[in-house]
Amino acid sequence: MKIVEFSNFSFSYDNGNYILKDMNFYVEEGWCVLVAGKSGCGKSTLLRCINGLIPKYYKGRYEGEVLVDGVRVIDYSMSELSKKVGTLFQNPDHQLFMFSVEREIAFGLENLGLDPSDIKDRVEWALDFLNLKDLAKRAPYELSEGQKQRVALASILVMRPKIILLDEPTSLLDPKTSLQLVNLLRNLKEKLKVTLIIAEHKLELFSPIADRLLVVHDGSIKAYHRVKEVLKNPSISSYGVSLPPLAQLSLFIEGFKEPSLTIDEMMKELRRFFNDRVS
Amino acid sequence: MIEFHNVSFIYPNGFKALDEINLKIREGDLLALVGENGSGKTTLIKHLNGLLKPTQGKVFIFGRDTKELTVAEVSRYVGIVFQNSDSQLFSETVEDEIAFGLRNFGFSEEDINLRINFALRLFELEIYRKKSPFLLSGGEKKRLCMACILAWDPRFIVLDEPTVGQDFLEKEKLIQMIDLLRRKGKGIVIASHDIEFLWKLQPKMVVMKNGRIIAYSSAEEIFSNSSILDQSNLIPPQLVELSKHLSTKAFQTIEQAKEWIKKRVNV
Amino acid sequence: MFRLPHSFIFSRQDSLIHRLDIRVKIIIFIEFLILSLILFNIRDQLTLLSFLGALIFLSKIERRILNSLAFITFLMAMIFILNLIISKEIIISLSYSLRFLLIILTSSSFFQTISPDELEYFLRLLRVPRYLRFAFISALRFVPLLMLDLIQITDSQRARGLELDKGNIFKRIKNRIPILIPLIISTINRSSQMAEALETRAFNSTKKDVLCLNLNFEKRDLIFLFIFFLPSLLTVGYYYIIYP
Numbered sequence: 001m002k003i004v005e006f007s008n009f010s011f012s013y014d015n016g017n018y019i020l021k022d023m024n025f026y027v028e029e030g031w032c033v034l035v036a037g038k039s040g041c042g043k044s045t046l047l048r049c050i051n052g053l054i055p056k057y058y059k060g061r062y063e064g065e066v067l068v069d070g071v072r073v074i075d076y077s078m079s080e081l082s083k084k085v086g087t088l089f090q091n092p093d094h095q096l097f098m099f100s101v102e103r104e105i106a107f108g109l110e111n112l113g114l115d116p117s118d119i120k121d122r123v124e125w126a127l128d129f130l131n132l133k134d135l136a137k138r139a140p141y142e143l144s145e146g147q148k149q150r151v152a153l154a155s156i157l158v159m160r161p162k163i164i165l166l167d168e169p170t171s172l173l174d175p176k177t178s179l180q181l182v183n184l185l186r187n188l189k190e191k192l193k194v195t196l197i198i199a200e201h202k203l204e205l206f207s208p209i210a211d212r213l214l215v216v217h218d219g220s221i222k223a224y225h226r227v228k229e230v231l232k233n234p235s236i237s238s239y240g241v242s243l244p245p246l247a248q249l250s251l252f253i254e255g256f257k258e259p260s261l262t263i264d265e266m267m268k269e270l271r272r273f274f275n276d277r278v279s
Numbered sequence: 280m281i282e283f284h285n286v287s288f289i290y291p292n293g294f295k296a297l298d299e300i301n302l303k304i305r306e307g308d309l310l311a312l313v314g315e316n317g318s319g320k321t322t323l324i325k326h327l328n329g330l331l332k333p334t335q336g337k338v339f340i341f342g343r344d345t346k347e348l349t350v351a352e353v354s355r356y357v358g359i360v361f362q363n364s365d366s367q368l369f370s371e372t373v374e375d376e377i378a379f380g381l382r383n384f385g386f387s388e389e390d391i392n393l394r395i396n397f398a399l400r401l402f403e404l405e406i407y408r409k410k411s412p413f414l415l416s417g418g419e420k421k422r423l424c425m426a427c428i429l430a431w432d433p434r435f436i437v438l439d440e441p442t443v444g445q446d447f448l449e450k451e452k453l454i455q456m457i458d459l460l461r462r463k464g465k466g467i468v469i470a471s472h473d474i475e476f477l478w479k480l481q482p483k484m485v486v487m488k489n490g491r492i493i494a495y496s497s498a499e500e501i502f503s504n505s506s507i508l509d510q511s512n513l514i515p516p517q518l519v520e521l522s523k524h525l526s527t528k529a530f531q532t533i534e535q536a537k538e539w540i541k542k543r544v545n546v
Numbered sequence: 547m548f549r550l551p552h553s554f555i556f557s558r559q560d561s562l563i564h565r566l567d568i569r570v571k572i573i574i575f576i577e578f579l580i581l582s583l584i585l586f587n588i589r590d591q592l593t594l595l596s597f598l599g600a601l602i603f604l605s606k607i608e609r610r611i612l613n614s615l616a617f618i619t620f621l622m623a624m625i626f627i628l629n630l631i632i633s634k635e636i637i638i639s640l641s642y643s644l645r646f647l648l649i650i651l652t653s654s655s656f657f658q659t660i661s662p663d664e665l666e667y668f669l670r671l672l673r674v675p676r677y678l679r680f681a682f683i684s685a686l687r688f689v690p691l692l693m694l695d696l697i698q699i700t701d702s703q704r705a706r707g708l709e710l711d712k713g714n715i716f717k718r719i720k721n722r723i724p725i726l727i728p729l730i731i732s733t734i735n736r737s738s739q740m741a742e743a744l745e746t747r748a749f750n751s752t753k754k755d756v757l758c759l760n761l762n763f764e765k766r767d768l769i770f771l772f773i774f775f776l777p778s779l780l781t782v783g784y785y786y787i788i789y790p
Contacts, residue, residue, distance in 0.1 A: 038446045040416045051746050079751030087746045090444075093691060094736060095743035097684055099662040106758045108747040113754030120758060139558070141690070145316050155747070171443050174315045174472045176512040201446055204475060204517055242447035245475065245517040245533055252537050263520050270525075270540075277544050330701050351707045359705045366695070367702035369727035379724065383707030413731075427706060 002067070003029040003162060003195050004050055009064035011045065011054060019045045021219040023064075029162065032189055032196040032209050034227070037216040038240030043199040046216065047165045049073065050197065052081040069162060079112060086156030088166045092148040095155075096140040101132055104140050105155045112159075126154040130184070146177035153184070157192075164188070166198040170205065178205055185209060204244035207231070207261045215239050228258040280305050281327060281357070281435060281466070285336035288322055288490075296322040298490040300336070304466050306434055309457070311477050311498070312470040314487035315512040320439075320470045323487070327437055327468065329353040355384055358428035362440040365420040368412040373404060373423060376412050377430050384431050398426040402456075418449035425456070435466040442473040454479055478502070478516040481531055486511050499529050553607075553614040553654045556661055563605035563655075567767045568664040568759070572671070574601075574774045575656040581777055582648035588637065590784075591644040594777050598651050601774065607658045611651065618650055662686050667759050676755045684740070692733060699728045 005026040012018045019042045027033050035043050048054040052073050055062045066073045069084055076084075089095050098104040105126050109119045127133050130150050135143065140151050149169065156164060166185075170178040186209045188194045200206050207213070213230040215223040217239040223230045230236060231247045243251075246266050247259035253273060260266035281304040288297040296319045304310055312320045325331040326338050329345040329352075338345045340353055361367070370376040374395050381391045399405045402422040407415060412423055421441070428436065438457075442450055450473075457480060460467055471477055477484075477498060484501045486494040494507045501507055502519045515523070518530040530536040558564075563571070578598065585591050602608050622643040629639035660668065662683055669679045703724045704710070710721050744750075 038448060039418055039444060053742055053745060057742065057745050077751070078745055079748040082746055082748035082751075085746070087743070089739065089743055091739070094739040095747075097680075097687060097740070097744075099683070099687070102760070103663050103758075110756040110758055111748040111751055113752035113756055116756060116758045119756070120760075123758070141687070159747075168444065172316075174512045175474050175514045177315075178472075179514055202475075237447060240446035240448045242450070242475075246521065248533050249521075249536050252533075253540060263517070263524055266521060267524050274543065325701065328705055330704060349709065350704045351709050354705050354707050361698065361702050361705070363698055364702055366728050366732045367699060367706070367724075369724050369731075379708075380706040383709070431707075 001029045002026045003031075003069055004197070005065075005067040006049075007065050007067075009049070009066055011049060011060055011062055013045075013058060013060040015061050018061075019219050020049070023219075023221055025214065025221060025224050027195060027197065027212070029195055030189070030193045031211040032185070032198065033212045033214055034203065034206055034210045035197065035199045035214045035216060036201065036203065036239075036241045037222075041216045041240065042219040043216060044167060045219075047087065047167055047197065047199060050163065051085045051087045051165055052076060052078055082108065082161075083112070083159055084161055085163045085165065086159055086161035088149070088152055088156060088164065088169055090167045090169075090171060092145070092152045092172075093141070095152050096148060099139050100137055101140055101143075101151050101154075102127065102136045104151055105158050108155055108159050122158050122160075126158040129157065130154045144177075145172045146174075146180065149173070149181065150184070157188070157194075161194065163195045163197065166196065166200070168199055168201070170200065170202055178202070182206060182209060201242065203227075203231075203242060204246070207244060207247075215241055227261065231259040231261075280339075280341060282339040283326070283336070284339070286326065286333040286338060287335040288326070288331060289334045296490050297326070297333070300490075300492060302485065302492065302495075304435065304468060306466045307461070307464045308466050308468075309461050309480065309482040310466075310468045311480070311482040311484045312468060312487065313472070313477070313484060313501075313511060313513060318487040318511070319490040320487055322490075324359060324437055324439055324468070324470060327353075327435070328357045328359050351383065354433070355431065356433055357435040357437065358431070358433035359437040360424050360428050360439065360441065362443060364424035364439075365417070367424065368420065370412060372409050373407045373412050373415075374399070374409070376423060377427050380427055380431055386431070394430045394432075398430040401429065402426040417444055418446065418452075421445065421449070422452075429460075433465075435468065436460060437468045437470075439470050440472065441469065442471060442476050450476055474502075474513065474516050478518065478531075486513075499531070503529060553610045554657045556665075557607055557610060557658045558661070559606045559659075561604060561606040561659075562766075562770070563601060563659050564661075565766075566659075566770055567761060567763045568660070568667050569761070569763070570767045570771050571656070571660060571664070572668060573771065575652065577775065577778055578652040579649070581781065582645060582652055585648075585781065586641050586645070588641055588644065590781060591641060591648060593780065594648060595644070595651075597774060597777050598648065598655070602651065602655050605655060605659050607655060610658065611654060614654070618647065622647055663759065667757060670755070670757055676757075677750055680749075688736075691736065692729075695732050695736070696725070696729060699725050699732070702728075 006023040009020060009023045010018050011020045035046060037043055049066050050068060055074060056078055096104055098107055102123055105123045106119050109122060127136055130153060132150060132154055135147060140148060169181060182205055185196055189196060198206060207227045210227050212224060213227040215230060215236055222239055223236060231243060234243060234251055237243055250256045250259045256269055260269055283300045283302040286297055286300040289295050314320055322331060329348055329350045332346050340356060345353055368376055370379060377395045377398050378391050381394055399408060402425060404423060404426060415423060441453055457467060481498050484496060484498050485492055486501060486507055488511055493510060494501055502515045508515060518536060522529045527539060581594050585594060602611055625646050626639045626643040629642045633639060666679050666683055708721060708724055
């Protein structure tokens with residue numbers, strides 16, 4: 001099922017230049033889509049069109065349609081949309097408002113006016129799922145960056161969204177914490193079947209869990225395909241997308257059907273490559 | 280030369296951020312500062328230009344104790360570009376922004392003009408000269424912040440998380456810039472989490488944990504030492520990981536990996 | 547030396563009092579406040595003070611209180627002297643300054659042991675609407691972030707050779723401009739990003755006022771409620787039963 005669909009969509013803030021131009025693409029439910037491109041290529045604007053900040057919060061020239069779960073974004077109210085689409089912003093400090101982790105997680109549900117006992121159950125579940133039980137009483141702002149991000153994710157998951165948008169989620173994290181985040185997202189995808197749309201520069205980290213790679217340049221789509229398919233074409237680096245070293249290396253080796261994204265894939269391909277040559 | 284002699288630093292709330300740091304940084308060095316958040320990198324950086332003075336021990340800049348110098352006096356020799364440096368912009372035009380530091384250091388107007396030209400050209404910002412700094416893109420702002428510091432030609436340059444929010448092309452430009460500065464004999468210190476970026480630079484690495492330096496060595500040695508990587512929340516770059524699987528010396532570049540594979544096939 | 551404001555900010559401690567049920571804390575606070583206002587007899591006031599002392603000690607906040615004591619003593623002395631001049635009665639003047647001390651200590655220990663989340667519960671009891679409560683809470687949340695921004699910007703500009711304390715008074719004011727402008731801009735950015743985050747979390751989308759706090763009244767709470775109700779019982783017993 002198509003969970004997000006852009007058709008003939010263009011947008012400009014305050015009637016200036018088009019930030020997004022004539023976009024046509026869709027995302028199947030359960031996919032993980034990476035959005036890559038130069039900084040300022042329109043990635044953040046694209047995410048805002050899905051979570052409804054455009055056109056509810058930012059006005060401008062809005063042409064064509066964006067559908068979320070079969071319904072036009074403009075036909076949703078912000079609260080209905082918040083139950084479908086969750087957003088993890090770049091800096092978690094800007095989305096943590098409360099003084100304890102459990103209150104933070106309950107906040108969105110309180111906003112929806114749910115029943116307190118229902119809220120409690122859901123908060124328990126989220127604390128459990130993201131392994132935050134020990135931190136429940138702590139203040140979000142005194143946690144480490146990685147923990148803050150988990151709290152922010154919990155506060156989103158608790159709304160039971162079908163889609164989660166992530167805007168450069170690893171920019172403040174150290175390498176191992178980034179890797180843990182990737183594993184966590186893999187978990188979300190497999191266990192909860194959540195659709196993930198991630199704007200990110202570090203392809204080497206995220207491509208192993210991604211189903212599709214969307215390359216945006218000057219507001220237009222330059223490529224949208226399976227990650228390996230897109231990475232076959234080295235010219236995409238001119239759009240500000242960095243080819244992961246392994247993918248770059250596999251492009252050089254003849255007989256590689258596809259670029260390798262992980263060490264295991266690379267080793268398998270290399271072994272086959274060497275065996276072919278030796279025998 | 281910058282020297283740390285047994286430097287410890289304790290914040291007013293009692294948190295010990297630096298613990299007995301001994302370190303020498305020479306001109307021409309390229310040093311990467313790594314370690315998890317809160318390991319003391321930022322505190323160490325702030326000691327480099329005297330923003331913080333050690334609670335115990337001493338920091339010497341060209342033989343002079345930073346306790347006896349003002350921040351401005353040290354900054355003339357040690358320029359720091361902070362992570363959120365784009366939040367420091369305030370001038371009407373790009374050239375005014377660069378002139379700000381130069382005026383603080385008392386350069387003559389004529390000299391200021393020459394230096395602005397030099398910095399704009401170096402960072403490919405000439406066309407924005409009369410533009411407002413707020414209208415620049417993220418990458419351009421970052422370059423402007425570096426231009427602001429490099430305009431007064433400090434002998435040491437410190438970059439705090441320079442790649443955050445930067446795309447591939449901007450990172451490539453940054454690498455070229457750092458290479459250029461290295462060739463000019465500047466001392467460069469980079470604090471970063473971006474391992475693939477660091478691997479391309481091949482710096483000497485200082486690994487910090489809980490305010491201490493737990494390792495000081497070449498990038499190759501650090502990234503192939505799994506116990507250090509574990510302690511400091513690092514993971515090896517893809518090329519190092521690959522060479523480990525192939526049980527060979529770490530590939531520094533993709534070219535080297537290609538060469539290695541070619542040789543294996545020809546033999 | 548003057549650390550008075552500091553003793554009215556929540557201090558995160560793991561103490562018996564901090565862990566009490568919010569409702570018990572509110573009852574004790576209101577009780578102590580009323581007693582501080584009505585008691586006007588040095589013996590009664592000192593009794594209440596000893597209970598208050600125990601409360602402060604159990605909350606592990608004595609350090610902050612001691613830090614602000616210099617200033618409080620100074621104000622007490624002022625009150626004492628003024629009253630002495632007007633009434634010329636030492637005992638009455640002493641009671642006035644003791645009353646002041648009791649009020650300050652009661653409110654200070656209240657604010658130090660009640661977390662912002664619990665404060666929100668309290669505000670809700672007072673029928674403050676949700677959006678106003680949120681404005682209050684987020685202001686508390688915003689101030690430390692603003693301070694961090696300020697430090698960061700000041701550091702950046704000093705690294706560019708800005709000397710804040712150089713020159714005459716006009717020069718010094720002018721020196722603040724490179725800090726003030728970026729601070730305003732970053733604050734605007736921050737608040738707009740927070741507003742975005744609020745929008746995506748359905749803020750203000752319903753009229754219903756839900757507040758989900760884990761309230762659990764335990765035996766411990768009952769014991770504390772009893773102990774700290776003793777001053778009232780003593781007062782009532784003394785004035786209405788023994789010496790009516």
